[in-house]
Amino acid sequence: MQIRALMYFDELVRTNSMRQAAENLNVAPTAISRQIENLEYHFGAPLVERSARGVKLTAAGELLAARAGRTLRELDHVQQLIEDLKGLQRGRVSIYANGATVANLLAPALAEFSLKYPQLRFTVTITSARQAVDAVNSAEADIAVTLFAVTLFAPVISGTKVRLRSEIAYDFIVTPQHPAAALAEIPIRELADYPLALPDQSFGFRQAFDALFEKEGLSLDPVFVTSSLEMLKELVLSGAAATLLPALTVRREIEAGQLLAIPLAGKTGIRTHVDLCVAPDRQLSFAATKLLDFIERFMRERTDGRAGTKD
Numbered sequence: 005m006q007i008r009a010l011m012y013f014d015e016l017v018r019t020n021s022m023r024q025a026a027e028n029l030n031v032a033p034t035a036i037s038r039q040i041e042n043l044e045y046h047f048g049a050p051l052v053e054r055s056a057r058g059v060k061l062t063a064a065g066e067l068l069a070a071r072a073g074r075t076l077r078e079l080d081h082v083q084q085l086i087e088d089l090k091g092l093q094r095g096r097v098s099i100y101a102n103g104a105t106v107a108n109l110l111a112p113a114l115a116e117f118s119l120k121y122p123q124l125r126f127t128v129t130i131t132s133a134r135q136a137v138d139a140v141n142s143a144e145a146d147i148a149v150t151l152f153a154v155t156l157f158a159p160v161i162s163g164t165k166v167r168l169r170s171e172i173a174y175d176f177i178v179t180p181q182h183p184a185a186a187l188a189e190i191p192i193r194e195l196a197d198y199p200l201a202l203p204d205q206s207f208g209f210r211q212a213f214d215a216l217f218e219k220e221g222l223s224l225d226p227v228f229v230t231s232s233l234e235m236l237k238e239l240v241l242s243g244a245a246a247t248l249l250p251a252l253t254v255r256r257e258i259e260a261g262q263l264l265a266i267p268l269a270g271k272t273g274i275r276t277h278v279d280l281c282v283a284p285d286r287q288l289s290f291a292a293t294k295l296l297d298f299i300e301r302f303m304r305e306r307t308d309g310r311a312g313t314k315d
Contacts, residue, residue, distance in 0.1 A: 100131055
């Protein structure tokens with residue numbers, strides 16, 4: 005059985021179309037069909053059922069599809085390890101990230117690392133924390149950087165090795181002209197006195213914030229609800245509302261004097277974990293290992309040392 009046959013099968017599964025798979029691989033549709041037939045001969049079982057609406061996997065096809073993708077990714081990883089013999093002259097690293105980790109934490113780290121090693125290439129996929137962890141476990145990603153609120157109801161996401169965990173508090177984010185701008189800290193109860201812009205219920209932080217308000221016996225009626233963290237920031241910059249975010253996520257605007265971060269009073273605030281994750285049983289390429297070390301140092305500096313290594 006040839007690797008090419010598995011590659012063609014994997015692309016067919018991904019596209020669900022002989023024609024589209026052929027276009028993506030820059031080959032004739034007959035080449036795809038021939039390689040699928042080779043696989044069916046090798047395994048002694050039909051793998052796909054063809055129809056006018058595309059292709060449908062048989063039970064045997066489903067079984068192979070579940071393993072073919074990971075097998076090919078592991079072969080790519082072996083190729084990367086071989087390339088490591090040449091040092092950081094070439095190579096690719098895949099990173100999955102979620103939440104507000106991208107613009108103000110991950111992007112600056114990648115930019116600085118790339119300037120040192122311009123021959124390397126990076127793929128950054130923005131997704132949920134759960135999907136980022138799954139991507140590491142399935143070998144789709146080398147590194148995951150996840151952000152989630154710490155609550156009693158937070159989902160348990162396991163299966164990876166947490167290389168570094170940083171705890172970050174959420175602050176009240178306002179403009180310097182905001183009525184609360186002069187406060188050294190703000191009680192939870194006073195947040196309801198101001199127009200708020202908050203993320204929607206799909207965000208773990210929003211769920212934690214709702215629970216905190218309910219515990220204080222307060223009703224929550226934000227003026228703006230959005231799934232875009234960038235929209236939250238723009239609404240605050242315009243003076244239309246205030247929000248709650250980690251100061252790290254608006255660090256550039258704070259340094260420019262455009263925004264202020266006011267800590268929440270007391271010990272009942274909302275905290276966020278930023279986790280730097282890798283697979284526990286997979287050897288990283290030389291490039292990915294160097295990047296992992298670099299991001300770890302970068303996170304420790306940006307979070308003022310409030311970080312701990314997890315096993």
